[in-house]
Amino acid sequence: MMQLDNRLQDYPVEVDAGDLFRHASPGVAEKWISVANSLFALSHEAGVPFEELVGRQIQDLGLSFRVAGDADERAWPLTPMPLIIGASEWQEVERGLLQRAQLLEAIAADLYGPQQLVRDGHIPAALVTGSRYFARDMMTRKPPVGPYLQVYAVDLARGPRGQWRVLADRVRLSNGIGYALENRLAFSRSTGSLLSDIHARRLAQFFAELRGGIARQCQRETPRIALLTPGRFNQSYPEQAHLSRYLGFPLVEGRDLSVSDDRLYVRTIAGPKRVDAIWRWIDTQAMDPLRFDARSAIGVPDMFDAWARGGLAMTNWPGVEVLESRAFAAFMPRLCVHMLGEEPILPNTATWWCGQPGEAAQVSEAIDRLIIAPAFGEVVEGLRDTQPVPGAEITGAKRESLFAAMARRPMDYCGQEIVHLSTTPALIGQQFEPRAFTVRAFVARGSDGLWTVMPGGFARLSSSGELRTSLMGDGDMSADVCIVDDMPDPGARALQLSSNPAIRRGGGILASQAADNLFWFGRYSERAEMTVRVIRSTLGNSIDADAITARDPEVRRLLVDMLQLWSAIGPESAALSASQACRAALVESDLPGGVAGLLDMIRQVGLSLRDRFAPDFWRIASRPLPEVTAHRSSALLRVTRELIERFSAMSGLIAEDMVRSHAWRFLDLGRRIERALSISRMARQLAQAQDQSDALSALLDLCDSQITYRSRYLTGALRNPVYDLVLLDPDNPRSLAFQVQLIHQHLSILPALGDDQLPEAPLLAARAVMGPLVSQAAPTIDDHVLWDIENRLLALSEAISTRYFLQFERTDPALESSLLA
Numbered sequence: 065m066m067q068l069d070n071r072l073q074d075y076p077v078e079v080d081a082g083d084l085f086r087h088a089s090p091g092v093a094e095k096w097i098s099v100a101n102s103l104f105a106l107s108h109e110a111g112v113p114f115e116e117l118v119g120r121q122i123q124d125l126g127l128s129f130r131v132a133g134d135a136d137e138r139a140w141p142l143t144p145m146p147l148i149i150g151a152s153e154w155q156e157v158e159r160g161l162l163q164r165a166q167l168l169e170a171i172a173a174d175l176y177g178p179q180q181l182v183r184d185g186h187i188p189a190a191l192v193t194g195s196r197y198f199a200r201d202m203m204t205r206k207p208p209v210g211p212y213l214q215v216y217a218v219d220l221a222r223g224p225r226g227q228w229r230v231l232a233d234r235v236r237l238s239n240g241i242g243y244a245l246e247n248r249l250a251f252s253r254s255t256g257s258l259l260s261d262i263h264a265r266r267l268a269q270f271f272a273e274l275r276g277g278i279a280r281q282c283q284r285e286t287p288r289i290a291l292l293t294p295g296r297f298n299q300s301y302p303e304q305a306h307l308s309r310y311l312g313f314p315l316v317e318g319r320d321l322s323v324s325d326d327r328l329y330v331r332t333i334a335g336p337k338r339v340d341a342i343w344r345w346i347d348t349q350a351m352d353p354l355r356f357d358a359r360s361a362i363g364v365p366d367m368f369d370a371w372a373r374g375g376l377a378m379t380n381w382p383g384v385e386v387l388e389s390r391a392f393a394a395f396m397p398r399l400c401v402h403m404l405g406e407e408p409i410l411p412n413t414a415t416w417w418c419g420q421p422g423e424a425a426q427v428s429e430a431i432d433r434l435i436i437a438p439a440f441g442e443v444v445e446g447l448r449d450t451q452p453v454p455g456a457e458i459t460g461a462k463r464e465s466l467f468a469a470m471a472r473r474p475m476d477y478c479g480q481e482i483v484h485l486s487t488t489p490a491l492i493g494q495q496f497e498p499r500a501f502t503v504r505a506f507v508a509r510g511s512d513g514l515w516t517v518m519p520g521g522f523a524r525l526s527s528s529g530e531l532r533t534s535l536m537g538d539g540d541m542s543a544d545v546c547i548v549d550d551m552p553d554p555g556a557r558a559l560q561l562s563s564n565p566a567i568r569r570g571g572g573i574l575a576s577q578a579a580d581n582l583f584w585f586g587r588y589s590e591r592a593e594m595t596v597r598v599i600r601s602t603l604g605n606s607i608d609a610d611a612i613t614a615r616d617p618e619v620r621r622l623l624v625d626m627l628q629l630w631s632a633i634g635p636e637s638a639a640l641s642a643s644q645a646c647r648a649a650l651v652e653s654d655l656p657g658g659v660a661g662l663l664d665m666i667r668q669v670g671l672s673l674r675d676r677f678a679p680d681f682w683r684i685a686s687r688p689l690p691e692v693t694a695h696r697s698s699a700l701l702r703v704t705r706e707l708i709e710r711f712s713a714m715s716g717l718i719a720e721d722m723v724r725s726h727a728w729r730f731l732d733l734g735r736r737i738e739r740a741l742s743i744s745r746m747a748r749q750l751a752q753a754q755d756q757s758d759a760l761s762a763l764l765d766l767c768d769s770q771i772t773y774r775s776r777y778l779t780g781a782l783r784n785p786v787y788d789l790v791l792l793d794p795d796n797p798r799s800l801a802f803q804v805q806l807i808h809q810h811l812s813i814l815p816a817l818g819d820d821q822l823p824e825a826p827l828l829a830a831r832a833v834m835g836p837l838v839s840q841a842a843p844t845i846d847d848h849v850l851w852d853i854e855n856r857l858l859a860l861s862e863a864i865s866t867r868y869f870l871q872f873e874r875t876d877p878a879l880e881s882s883l884l885a
Contacts, residue, residue: 071100075489077498082224082486084147084501092150095262095548096489102258103144103491115144115491117254142250145491146544147501147523148262154547157220157228157505158517160410163400165216165507165515168235170403172212172384176202186402187395190419190475192386195440197236199348199383201355201368208374210281212381215274215343216507217241220521221413222486229411230393231483231502236385237345240504242303244522245271245310247544264546265519275311276511278341281377287340288573290316290330294346294362296671304345305674312572313343315675318351319870320575323366326375331576333726333868334815341377348382390478391417391439413483419475427479428467431455434479436466444476445469454482490525490541499525503545520545574726578673580869582727585669586734589685592662593711594742594766595632598623599646599659600704601765603697616758619750623762626749631657643697650692650703659707660689676727681717684710729810733864736810740803740833741857743767743790744850747800751847760786767798784842791845792837800853804834807860814868826867829860 077083085096107113149157174181175198181187192198217234248267252259279287291308293301295317308315320330321339329336344351350360355368370376386392394415400408417439418424427434437452438444446466447453458466470477487498506518523543602623604615624645627633632649640648652658667686674682687710690703722728746766753759760781764770767790777785791800808830816824823831833856840849 070097071104072097072489072496075496075498077487082222082226082484083498084149084222084486084488087226087486088148089150089152091550092148092153092548096148098262099146099148099258100489100496102255102261106255113494117144141541142247143490143492143525143541143543144251144254145489145496146247146251146546147488147503148546148548151265151547151549153226154519156409160228160230160408161218161505161507161517162515163404163406163409164218164230164233165213167396167400167404168216168233168384168387169211169213171387171399172235172381173206175386176212176383177204177206181399186399188419191389191391191395191417194391194419194475195386195389196442197348197383197385197388197440199356199386202348202381202383205372205383207281207378207381209283210377211509211513212384214277214281214379214381214509215241216380218505218507220410220503220505221483222501222503224484224486226486227411229413229483230396231413232390232393233388234504235380235387236347237300238343238506239300239303240522241506241518242300242307242310243542244504244506244518244520244545246303246306247522247542248520251544259546260552262546263549263552265549267518267520270506270508270516270518271311273510273516274508277509277513278343278377278379280509280511280513281379282340284340287377288314288330288338289341289343290314290339292316292318292321292342292344292346294350298345300345301671302674309675314573314575316575317577318346318360318362318364320577321364321367323364323370326370326373328364328367328370328376330573331870332573333576333579333730334573335817337573339376341379343379344382348385351382389440390415390437390480391419391475393480394423394478414481416479417475418470418477418479421474423479424470424474424477427477428470431458431463431479433482435482437478437480439476439478442476444473452480455479485526488523488525488543490543499541501525501543519547572725574730576868576870578676578727579730580865581669581672582676582730583734583864583869585666585673586731586736587738588662588665588669588734589711589714590735590738590742591630591657592659592666593708594739594746595627595630595649595657595659595662596704596707596711597766597768598626598630598632598746599649600701600708601762602627602642602646603701603704615762616753616755618755619753619758619762622749622753622759626746627657629745629749631655632659641695643695643700646697646700647692647695650689650700663687663689678717678721681714681721684713684717726814729814730868733807733810736803736807737857737861739798740800740807741854743798743800743803744854744857747787747791748847748850748854756783757781763790767796769796769798772796787842787845792840792842801837804830804837808834811864824867826860826863829856829863832856833860 072085075085077086085093088096106117110117171181175192182189182192213235215238217238217240219231219234220228221231222228245267278289282289291304291311291313293304293315295301298304305315314330316330322329322331322336324336328339328342330339346362349356351363352365352368353360353363354365356363367376371378371382393412394417396412397408400406416423416427418427419439427436432455434455435452436447436455436458438447438450441450443450446462446469485500485502488501489496490499501523503521503523505521507515508518510516523545525541525543602620620642624642627645627649628635628637632652632655633645634655637645637648650659653660653664655661670677670682670685677685690706692703693699718728718731722731746763750759750763757780760783761770763786764773764781769789773781773786773789776789789796789799793799794801794805796802808827811827811830833853836849836856837853
């Protein structure tokens, strides 16, 4: 090995340890060195550690994941140093992956077709029927168009001598494919032209081919393809949201979908829209509760009929996950020879299925040199969970219990060799340290129906030296995988379409559930902002120099009472001072109107919308409450001002960056209805004050209209001009009339279900609000008028919900009722 005067010079790994860098060819080693030196140069130039530079990109891109058992997501743990693999070494891996994909397709076609492999004794029947993923209802259900497998993921290990082997096949879900994309995006944005400089192959072509391959299965020229997710509480939901946004696939849940006449439809605000293909991220057993598991709450009734009768393309074909079991790995080498006439290019991890007497005896005798795992991915007696356990760690009574369980049901267990992993340089702090790694690689069919391999993948680096689970664990890291050529990648040119697509405008379909979430995201955001404005006014913020000392105590009491009416504080807070009540309203998370609770609701609802939100917007919207440490008015005012600035930034991004699609309209509808309700309620509450001068001044503050009022009137706050400005002026963006006017405009543009051109219920309800309001003059507005308008606004919200949203799940009814007080 040549002597290296560089950042990797002191990398502490012996040549015979199987390290990816130390075993690299001279040309590839130079690329390792170039990347290592560049990382430190970029860090020095920025004046911060490179981990921080990558961390900023992760935050900007909104990359996150969820560890099993965690309630909250974590920032994606990307290590700055990628894995660098030379094209010549990868070429053999690529050949092996293509062979493996071809083999799995052939096995799936046989298992759900003639089952000749079982008939001829090449595999035992129990190997198939013993798996919980074997879908008997899929027997003889051949895909009408296309293959059984469209996308295939595989976990690879590199041994100490540089040999690659298959750890696990993954045809059920494609977890990690989005993270591979995210890793590349974060790394490339952090390093500029570095990837081009080392001739790293690009990933864009692979994703274009994947999209084209799924579209190829459909029976329409411009098909609608959706990504079916189990929901935002799934561990890989952030990945699914990012992937759907990148590919342009609507992200849908089972409750968004329905089946009619053997076709699948997504419920949208414009009525049902046909879905031609689904890229599923849920198990077969959960997909149709009428055909498979009746307990499934995430599936779609009658979806089975849609795909079985040719009305729906599916990636991957239901039931293929039977191929994932560890037990199948024991038969793969001989199946490759039998079905393809070839020896496996990528060998399996040596596996012994205990469903065969000879293999069961071998496992029992060599248990200290093997890992023991469930054969079919289910928790079995004697093992704590579904993850493999080194046999040497099972001792004493636990070993005796395991042996007894294996004797009773040997087919439930597998023994596998302990794989010793290669290491790779990982940048930890300011030095490179060796970390064991695995690579998840991806294969997909392209627009021509042929398999193509992603030139790279998603690497997991161990924090402990072991990688027993396929999921990201606490302390594990991920890394980009770069396949490098000696010369620039010939595929690096910009992607070219064969022909220009038809021009389109608009934001695509808007599912009813997404419209619901957007509507309530807007309402919660506006509700939080108006609550903060009440707190700020209570504390005395105004353009008056002596506002704090001049504020009438009665007005302050009315503002605090308003916080209680809005469920921002409880009745016990009535005895608190104004500043204490304001602090309580800021930190309240249990009551539905507390600021901390509303910010959490914004984040929770927003988690379901990340495929629609730009990273800049989501980064602002998902921030937690600033730290509230004191009761002093000055300290609390700083918090309220920071929050108002945050809400203003969100409003600016909504106004300037969002396409005026139906999605934007529902988001803005929610904001306008909530603001209209708040204005009316604030005017009613403050009208109770004996000293109307300070109460009217507070109303101007709350409606951000002080400056406009003073530019119009050379006098203090008087009732009629204040009411005209904040309630009736259609040109004041903070007035009640302005909100109602925009609500009516939005509803006039939204699509109607019928062809009769008659106004629908929401539009009629909006007119029922607008009519009484525009007929008013400032002197005639009283508590009765405002109360009537509030009730009409609530009826309008109900009409929008009934017409556009899914009706089996109502949003926030308790809080709506409480706000009528």
